[in-house]
Amino acid sequence: MATRRVALAMVLALALCAVGIGASSRGPGCRKHVKRITDYGAVGDGKTLNTAAFARAVADLSRCAGDGGAALVVPAGRWLTGPFNLTSHFTLYLRHGAEILASQDLNDWPLIAPLPSYGRGRDEPGPRYSNFIGGSNLTDVIISGQNGTINGQGQVWWDKYRAKELTYTRGYLLELLYSRDIIISNVTFVDAPSWNLHHTYCNNVTISGVTILAPIHSANTDGIDPDSSSHVKIEDCYIVSGDDCIAVKSGWDEYGIRFNMPSQHIVVRRLTCISPTSAMIALGSEMSGGIQDIRVEDSIAINTESAVRIKSGVGRGGFVRDVFVRNLRLHTMKWVFWMTGNYGQHPDNSSDPKALPVVTGINYIDVLAENVTMAGRMEGIPNDPYTGICMSNITAHLAPKAKKLQWNCTDVQGVASGVWPKPCPQLGAVGKPCTFPEDELVIGPPELPKCTY
Template sequence: MATRRIPRPAAVAVALCAAALLAACAGASRAGCRKHVAKITEYGAVGDGKTLNTAAFAKAVADLSERARDGGAALVVPPGKWLTGPFNLTSHFTLYLDEGAEILASQDMKDWPLIAPLPSYGRGRDEPGPRYSNFIAGSNLTDVIITGKNGTINGQGQVWWDKYRAKELQFTRGYLLELLYSDSIIISNVTFVDSPSWNLHPTYCTNVTISGVTILAPVHSPNTDGIDPDSSSHVKIEDCYIVSGDDCIAVKSGWDEYGIKFNMPSQHIVIKRLTCISPTSAMIALGSEMSGGIRDVRAEDSVAINTESAVRVKSGVGRGGFVKDIFVRGLSLHTMKWVFWMTGNYGQHPDNSSDPNAMPQVTSINYRDVFAENVTMAGRMEGIPNDPYTGICISNVTAQLAPDAKKLQWNCTNVKGVTSDVTPKPCPELGAEGMPCAFPEEELIIGPHKLPKCTY
């Protein structure tokens, strides 16, 4: 049979196509697509919602960690309900939840071992001493991805909430996901439900991208913060939907003398296109554990619905540290107790060693381009006596009042700043006319330009 010749232009096209395909594959590999792939069922897991699969998850991660050194590894969780106790991740690794996959946290507290408190906290957040392990965890990792087709990680937190309210817990509840001392983290297209306490807690981490994540908890569940970057740098949170019993996002950096000593700020944090519902807490909180410092946080183009406050500063005597260079713009707020809220009276301390002379520095806080409706009170701005919050700037703000709005719309103590084009009229402490508030012109580049589009 005669060999068929490809015309030269077509041959060139084929060559170019092959080169493009190879480049695309190489790019996909660089973007996080993994060479080695296994399903959790290969390690004996059963997705019936009843069988405990802790050993299967541990075996899978241990096995894939060996292969991950050669091109990365992915653990695929197929449709089903996969009950397990806490488990750890590894480096160069993807946890991939397929459509209809749900990882269920064991409700038996015996499956949750105790671990050491964080050094920047000195104790558990709820109770002194150690704390229960986190459901999904890892330390000193590089290149970790948690993604999929919007599968679910379910903390089944009701048992923890009930015991916490009844004061029956001796130790601090675990978080749904906590990564420590890790770099190059991507969390995308996953739903987190009913965490025992905080949901996502990247701590002492760098280069973290959290994109397209849904976080759900009953609005009166205790301390179910959505995303808490803690002593972490270069964090991007975008296109997330959070319903929470506490702050939707809380930027933290350690607690009192332990955070001061650890001395690792949270900085260079971008928050975009967040949607938040939290009737008793903030859309974004800065603190209250901020003793290592918080700086360069940029929040924009976000929506809060039936939420207590928008971007709130939370600090107090003994905290030390700083909150500075905060830039907020483009908020759309619907049914709010307070549009602007700063609090300098957080008095909860880890122990009796907190230094009463450790005063926080709060300065250069910028809010602009904010529209709010059905508002009870425009601003409650409370600094600290002999340690005022300074450099506050508020511009281009309209707050439309609720039928039962307070007669006093601004209550300001120990704060100093400027405003322009703000309705209702601000308090005298913020009464000086200023220019439109600052927002950095140069984009802060964090994480990959595009998220990996890998399917398994």
């Protein structure tokens, strides 16, 4: 009897899905069923709060998951809403001129539990504010369109954070948890309250053709943060940020060590980054579950503090290994190479002094930089040196007011060939040319879906 009731419920759900939902022109990755947010009573005047409309739309279209999936189309207009979640086998499609605006009323942002690999909120202890767009345990999620905008309207959050007026950690603009087969493409993200795209405990993630914009002095507006996630591809993205353009993470101190889920098999290519106070790509600082097999190539940084930076410290544990970087073009840099072994900020003001990170196998190939203040600031950890660093075919043209000391190296070991200015003795051994993996990681579909709704 129970089996018959379940079967009847599934048939009823599919029948309801088919009622009143327009079908799209089908193609690979395109959804069978399509509705507009206006079908749920939303008003795109930038003033009407549409939180209930987005919630109804996602709940309604979730019934189509087993019947070809569904797309929610957001037309041109300014659609104000509080936080909302996505569902599986679902596309959020923003047409040209569409802008989803995050409510600036903190009462519209419910509290949610901290991430288990962080143990508490990142800014403050305890729970955290909801993310603007979220979802957990999802499969086959697409956020795409005709370069519409998702606007976090983050100024109120930055002001309150700096004034120490927030009791809880700010939410992120987009956070997906325990999810797989995600595509984010042809969308602009603007003014996040804190981090922009935070996919956590996820697998098979493609982020392509995305623009992320925030004032260069905004608070902690990381661009893209893969966190304890595997098989992630980030390509053809343009990021202007008040923090790291990309930050690969895997949990925070004892919580990340206990959760034990690394970030691995991550590809970044054709990235353009502007971030005067932070890194083009950071590995850490929260990396206690480990980071491995990171491949960065064919990318540009302009007026950015450093290129590919490693951030760790005593108490972090974990590892950073098998990092491969090639063909970077860097314009106006404070440090081309920066490794930090004394990065602070520990949860609960405690950490295990015996939890030392392992950093090894870091390769830099074909890097050309200009207007550089200092070539390298390389700081490992006493009695826990960073090893296996390899640099080849690297030139840093110095700024008019460059520092006289171009390399400052402690507790690091490596080899170099064809590097100018001449590196520090710790990296001065002559070795074989650095390597870059020849195999291609298979991430996402061979081509992005070409769907018009």
